[in-house]
Structure formats: structure tokens, C-alpha cells
Amino acid sequence: MLLLTVLALTLVWLVPVGLAAFAHGWPRTCGIIACILGAISYLPTLNRYGRTPAWVIALPLIAVFYMAATLASAFGHWRGAGASWKNRSYGSG
Numbered sequence: 001m002l003l004l005t006v007l008a009l010t011l012v013w014l015v016p017v018g019l020a021a022f023a024h025g026w027p028r029t030c031g032i033i034a035c036i037l038g039a040i041s042y043l044p045t046l047n048r049y050g051r052t053p054a055w056v057i058a059l060p061l062i063a064v065f066y067m068a069a070t071l072a073s074a075f076g077h078w079r080g081a082g083a084s085w086k087n088r089s090y091g092s093g
Helices: 002-022 028-050 053-079
Strands: 083-085 088-090
Touching: 002 028, 002 053, 028 053
Parallel strands: none
Antiparallel strands: 083 088
């Protein structure tokens, strides 16, 4: 499941940016369209939290952050560490 999650985040949020930036022809067009659709899907969230639409350019960085957080959580689980937040531990222990 972890591998599929990281793969899905990569395909949905990072591959389109790579195609839009570095590909040519039809793949570039598809990448640009996917980036636009992703940006449009993020606008209601930005509006809800009173943020400017310019924040859509952060989506690839947000995806990388979520990948890192997902991997860190999985590795912590495998080590038996459980979750922690604000110096409180949950789960294993």
C-alpha cells in the first residue's frame, strides 16, 4: 500500500509538472492540462482558508511533503514507534 500511495502521488502531482516543464508535443500538452485541472481542484480549498490562488504553484512541493510524511509515518510504524504529536505518543508503547 505504501508503494502504491507514493506511486499515485507521483503520478498525479509530480509527473504532470515534469511533462509540462520538460516534454514536447502531446505529452507536454497533457502535462499542462493535468496541472491546470489540479490547480482548479485546489482553488476551493484555498478559498475556504482565505489564501490567494497563487498558492497553486506550491502543489508539487505539497505533494513531496505528503510523500515524506507518509514514508516517515510508515517507517515509524515498522520500528514500532507509533505516532507522536506535541510531545505526546499514540499507538505502540
